[in-house]
Amino acid sequence: MSPFPLRALPLGMRLSLTALVVVLLGGYAASGLHMVDHHGPRDGKEGLTTTDIEGVYHGVLSPSPLRTALEEGHPGDAHPVPQEERDALLAWLGSGRIVEDWDNLDLGDMVPADLLDVNCLSCHSRGAEPDLKAEPMLEYLDDVRAVAFDNEVAPTDLKLLLASTHAHSLSLFTVALGAVLLLWGTRFGRGLVSGISLLISVGLLLDLVSWWLAREMAGWVTGIMIGGAAHAGGVGLAGLLVLLDLWLPRKGD
Numbered sequence: 001m002s003p004f005p006l007r008a009l010p011l012g013m014r015l016s017l018t019a020l021v022v023v024l025l026g027g028y029a030a031s032g033l034h035m036v037d038h039h040g041p042r043d044g045k046e047g048l049t050t051t052d053i054e055g056v057y058h059g060v061l062s063p064s065p066l067r068t069a070l071e072e073g074h075p076g077d078a079h080p081v082p083q084e085e086r087d088a089l090l091a092w093l094g095s096g097r098i099v100e101d102w103d104n105l106d107l108g109d110m111v112p113a114d115l116l117d118v119n120c121l122s123c124h125s126r127g128a129e130p131d132l133k134a135e136p137m138l139e140y141l142d143d144v145r146a147v148a149f150d151n152e153v154a155p156t157d158l159k160l161l162l163a164s165t166h167a168h169s170l171s172l173f174t175v176a177l178g179a180v181l182l183l184w185g186t187r188f189g190r191g192l193v194s195g196i197s198l199l200i201s202v203g204l205l206l207d208l209v210s211w212w213l214a215r216e217m218a219g220w221v222t223g224i225m226i227g228g229a230a231h232a233g234g235v236g237l238a239g240l241l242v243l244l245d246l247w248l249p250r251k252g253d
C-alpha cells in the first residue's frame with residue numbers, strides 16, 4: 001500500500017496536482033524542443049546529434065579547409081595539380097611552419113606561395129576571371145593563414161557552465177524530488193515506482209556530472225545523452241502514472 005494515496009485525495013487536490021503535472025510535462029517538452037532548436041543546427045545535420053552535444057560540452061576540432069581540399073584531390077582533373085606539388089603543400093601544412101615557410105626561398109622549387117600561385121590563383125585570387133573566381137582567396141599570407149590551420153572551437157565558457165550547473169541542479173532537484181514523491185503516492189507496483197525513480201535521479205546525476213567530465217574527455221558526452229534521456233524519460237513516465245492514478249477508479253471506489 002502506498003503511504004500517500006493520490007487517488008484518495010479530495011477533488012480540489014487532485015485537480016491542482018493534475019494542473020501541476022501538466023505544467024511539468026509541458027516544461028520538459030519545451031526544454032526538449034529548445035535543445036533541438038538551439039543546439040541542433042550546430043553541426044549542420046538535422047536534429048540533435050552527439051556532435052552537437054560534443055560541441056557544447058567538449059568543443060570540436062574543425063580541420064583546415066586548405067588541407068582538406070588538397071587531401072580530397074581538389075580542384076580535380078580539369079586542373080590537375082602535379083602529385084609532387086600536392087605532396088609538398090600537404091607537407092608544408094603539416095610542418096608546424098606554415099607562416100615561416102609560406103614564401104621560404106630555401107624550399108627551392110617547392111615554395112608554397114609559388115605552388116599556390118601556379119595551381120590555385122587562377123581561381124582563388126582577387127584578379128581571377130569572374131566566372132572562375134572562388135572563395136577562399138589564397139593570394140596573401142593573411143588569406144592563407146585564415147584557412148591553413150585546424151580550428152578548435154572551444155566548449156561553452158566555464159563561467160556559463162558553472163551558472164548553468166547552479167541553476168539546473170537546484171531547480172531540477174526540486175522537480176525530481178516532486179516527481180519521485182508523487183510517484184510514490186500512486187498505486188503502481190513498488191518495483192516499477194523504484195525503477196522509474198532511479199531513472200529520474202541517477203539519470204540527473206549522471207547528466208550533470210557528465211557536463212563537467214565531458215570538457216576533458218569527449219567520451220562523457222555519451223553520459224550526457226544517456227543521463228539526460230533517462231531523467232527526462234523517467235519524469236515523463238512518472239507524470240503519466242501520476243495522472244492515471246489521480247483519475248482511474250481504484251477497486252472499491
Ligand code: HEC
Nearest residue numbers: 065066069074075079081119120122123132134135136147
Ligand atoms: C578552376 C578553378 C579552381 C582552381 C584552379 C582551384 N580551385 Fe579551389 N575552389 C574552386 C571552387 C569553384 C571552389 C568552391 C566550390 C568547391 O568547393 O568545389 C573552391 C573551393 C576551394 C576551397 C574551399 C573548400 C571549402 O571547404 O569551402 C579551398 C580551400 C580551395 N578551393 C583550395 C584550392 C587550392 C589549394 C587550389 C590549388 C591547389 C585550388 N583550390 C584550385 C575552384 C578552383
